[in-house]
Amino acid sequence: MREVSRGTLVIDVERCKGCELCIPACPPGVLTMSEQGNKMGYLYPELSPGCTGCTACQQVCPDFVFEVYKYKKAVPTSIDNPETT
Amino acid sequence: MSFVETTRPPSAEATKIADFKPSLLQTEEHHLCPGCGESVAIRLVLEVIEELGLAQKNVCVIGHGCYGSFVQIMDVDCTLCLHGRAPAVSTGIKRMRPEVAVWTLQGDGDMTSEGLAEILHATARGEDITCILVNNGVFGDTGGQMTASTVVGQRTKNTLDGRDPDYHGYPIVIGDMVASMQGSAYVARGSVHNAASIAKTKRLIRTGFERQLERQGLSLVEILTMCPTGWFVPTADGADYLMESLGKTYPLGVIKDITKQAEPAD
Numbered sequence: 339m340r341e342v343s344r345g346t347l348v349i350d351v352e353r354c355k356g357c358e359l360c361i362p363a364c365p366p367g368v369l370t371m372s373e374q375g376n377k378m379g380y381l382y383p384e385l386s387p388g389c390t391g392c393t394a395c396q397q398v399c400p401d402f403v404f405e406v407y408k409y410k411k412a413v414p415t416s417i418d419n420p421e422t423t
Numbered sequence: 424m425s426f427v428e429t430t431r432p433p434s435a436e437a438t439k440i441a442d443f444k445p446s447l448l449q450t451e452e453h454h455l456c457p458g459c460g461e462s463v464a465i466r467l468v469l470e471v472i473e474e475l476g477l478a479q480k481n482v483c484v485i486g487h488g489c490y491g492s493f494v495q496i497m498d499v500d501c502t503l504c505l506h507g508r509a510p511a512v513s514t515g516i517k518r519m520r521p522e523v524a525v526w527t528l529q530g531d532g533d534m535t536s537e538g539l540a541e542i543l544h545a546t547a548r549g550e551d552i553t554c555i556l557v558n559n560g561v562f563g564d565t566g567g568q569m570t571a572s573t574v575v576g577q578r579t580k581n582t583l584d585g586r587d588p589d590y591h592g593y594p595i596v597i598g599d600m601v602a603s604m605q606g607s608a609y610v611a612r613g614s615v616h617n618a619a620s621i622a623k624t625k626r627l628i629r630t631g632f633e634r635q636l637e638r639q640g641l642s643l644v645e646i647l648t649m650c651p652t653g654w655f656v657p658t659a660d661g662a663d664y665l666m667e668s669l670g671k672t673y674p675l676g677v678i679k680d681i682t683k684q685a686e687p688a689d
Contacts, residue, residue: 346427347429348431349429349430350443353451356658357458357658357659359658359662387425393440393441393618394618397622398618400458400459401457402448404443405432405442406440408437409436410438413435
């Protein structure tokens with residue numbers, strides 16, 4: 339696992355149609371598909387720590403579910419990080 | 424395994440570098456199938472229009488296809504026309520309103536099967552319009568039937584064993600046809616199968632609009648898109664299938680640029 343997250347996402351999971359195009363598109367490989375579906379029954383991507391904020395997922399997404407943020411200062415990916423759940 | 428909270432903007436200091444959608448889309452919700460590449464292509468065109476400052480002075484002429492549902496959510500002036508007649512309709516609009524950027528949005532069924540004469544005659548007349556062709560090799564709107572640009576061996580609803588050239592003929596490579604005519608200013612082919620190609624395709628679309636604004640002639644930007652529903656492939660395999668099938672018959676790159684020597688396909 340990477341030590342810091344340089345960026346993060348807001349994912350609108352209810353609009354996701356589960357096409358999985360973002361999973362291979364993510365260069366650091368921090369997106370994985372969920373095990374539970376959304377309200378429409380589609381699996382959706384979940385973000386693990388280590389995002390670089392490169393916007394590749396936002397570029398390839400046909401359903402516009404990603405919003406990308408870049409941290410001003412890189413955030414450590416330790417467990418007590420308030421950004422992780 | 425821990426996941427990052429992605430239901431709200433981050434609490435640490437951060438800047439938003441990419442929004443959900445371009446500002447010329449009224450809503451993110453659309454009716455296209457999972458894994459469809461057309462919404463990505465339309466997003467690129469809308470971003471280019473905004474960057475070129477054409478948001479208030481462009482007219483979109485839409486043919487018939489799945490992309491027609493974007494008429495309801497695109498914040499640009501649109502007109503729908505008969506199947507394949509978009510270059511003819513945009514000819515009239517451009518001649519009456521030469522100051523606006525006129526662009527057509529057509530699929531491969533619309534442009535190469537139903538409206539082949541329109542695009543060729545518009546090119547021959549050297550109309551200053553930009554034609555965006557979203558090419559997925561099938562009639563996606565009606566369920567995935569063969570079009571004139573379906574590649575040899577491609578499986579569709581009415582070529583279940585793959586397109587057989589002895590029986591179904593060979594595909595029409597519209598980009599090369601238009602490039603060979605004197606009236607065309609810019610012909611290029613891009614793809615939306617990965618992030619790098621999407622960035623390249625956006626530059627191609629931008630150049631296409633610039634040639635129109637320079638009054639050089641007709642510009643055609645062909646964008647290879649995924650249609651996993653029409654191809655009967657899983658959505659996750661759509662990008663690889665696109666390059667294995669259509670990508671071999673339709674190589675990516677700039678085919679013709681009137682302002683410089685033709686570049687080799689990359």
